[in-house]
Amino acid sequence: MPRPKRYWPMIEASRSEACLAARLCNDPSEARAFEGFVVHMHLAYLYLLHAIFTRDGVDFRYWRRDRPNRLEKIDGEPKRWELARYVVERWPSVDPVRSNIEFFVGLRNKIEHRYASQSQLSLQAALGGLAQAHLLNYEEELVAQFGQEVTLATKLRFPVFIGTFTDSGEATLLRLRSALPAPLRTFISEYHSGLSDEITSDRRYELRLRLVNELVARDPDALALQFTRFDDLTEEQKDAVEALGRKGLVIIREQRRGVVNPELMKPNRVISAVAAALPFVFHRGHFIRSWQKLGVRPTVGSIHPERTDERYCLYDEMHGDYGYTKAFVNKLTKLLATDEGWREFFGEDPRVKESSEVLEDLAAG
Template sequence: MEAARSEAILAVRLFNDPIEPRSFEAFVVHMHVAWLYLLHARFARDNVEIRYRQRDNPRRFVKVDGEHKRWELAKCVEERWTDPDDPVRRNLEFFIALRNKIEHRHDHADRQLAEAVGGKAQALLLNFEQELTSSFGDQHSLATVLRFPVFIGSFTPEGEQALITLRDHLPASLKKFIAEYDSGVPDSVNADNRFELRLNVVMQTSKASDALAIQFMRWDDMSDEEKAAAELLGKRGKTIVREQKRRVIGHGLMKPGEAQEKVAAAVPFVFNSYHFLQSWRIKKIRPPKADPHPERTDEKYCVYDALNRSYGYTQAWVDWLIKNCSTEDGFRTTTGRDPKPKP
């Protein structure tokens, strides 16, 4: 258990080191080991036999280089969480598969990958903390040795744009892997913070003298009013600075070209204006041209502007297209055309 804590602490230290060239890969590898040690410790406490037995002689154990062969992390995860759609299990299985892809092969994409799956990485660590303290007691919590890092990140408009640009340069093969994994995850799991955590940081103008600099509020501890306010901030990690808003017609809507370009930048296949046209036709989120009732749209995805006689598309539509067009089968279903990899 102590070895597991040490591995997790090392993983976070490397992740937060700005001069570490492969910090995210190091984080994934050391968190993999941390979880393996932690689950081995839990099974040992509960007297669960984790040594592999020989198939032809179950009374004898398998040995490799003189050492007993014990369960690998994937096997431990299956035994610990028997529900295949448990959010913690899904998160761990994502990083097990990701480790196999990035180790020694994608070091040039380290920073881009850290930005693209940062929410899942945060969930991986918090799940570890929950498993550690629930199994062995609060006295072993990592909270006393790990701190919220001092950083720029998305606290400034320039920092946020830099991070978005960095994420968009993720190699197509890794984009495809992430999209394919997420597409196979039920919506209930995708929305669970134990699978992927997104934080909304609200900058306060003042605070009580005895308050912590960073305060974390759990969803289950929030009132209905607080939950409603939090939902308005959206699922995407965002820093919010309070300011007065005026009514703006078309606020948050995108023209077809802008929406199509966002999808094209995020999916591993060629996605052009024709694909965009086909997608809304197949999904039927708006009427066809010259329809006598242009206002009959699916307002979650598309809104008709009577003043300009045009349609505006929402971020939800862009997100839906990105999710469904990131796999070959999804692309065909969404656009009615075979996908072509980007050059």
């Protein structure tokens, strides 16, 4: 019998961590279920990439900068790359898979041992699509690198659950989404604001599912649950699915967003911050045209004031007004920093500040 590859124990350890992550996430009696999922999937990816680079003969140890021929060591052992470094080496270009993993790396640093079980439930409700994509991406990478024999398909099953199958369950999940602690909402909004629409709409970054109860005769050769990729549908089928999404309940990242966030900014503060960062005059009229053009919030008098773009704006239900994120300020300053950018956005030439206006903006900042 041939000796097993020296990276094989790493694969087994990785698979065990992924299975444990899924079990914790699906266990209703586990108080810190989502934290457990994030932590153990972190280890699963770490061991998987460790195995890949070991197989490929890549040196993933850190070498000392002052003495390049000496290894960095921790407690006498060579210091190896952390997950963030592995990810950059494996996916050099930014893509949905890399962005999804990096989101969870950042989230782990935010949540580990910090939030109670209620916040864990809110996280799971708000980030379920990202978590599902996280696990599926892991499975695809595992099988692509080491073959079908290591698949988790024989170990993991679609959980039996109630969730949005009932109106009351759906209402509860929506309430949980809006109950995330302010620092987590800010982290999520700012991370998403730094990604392109192409990445955030990709299923490998966040998986969105629509479940339709199909009334058909029992087929002994069919699975109870089957997954069909949108790209595999015919044009006629795609049109039908999109029509279903428009008419029915759509699974979106947030639908009810009533929160009070101490890190949000009032309009005057946004205007001052953007004006201070630009060489051009930026006033309230520009601010209003900006949120309208970018669609960051509904118009005045909307019957659904909570339907904002959570990356840039959140609705405060208690006070009936809006707060804007730092990401919105960053977005505007980036778009409007040049003559060309200003003209493209507003359709008019910018007015360069006079010296007195520059001083006023500096004083306001």
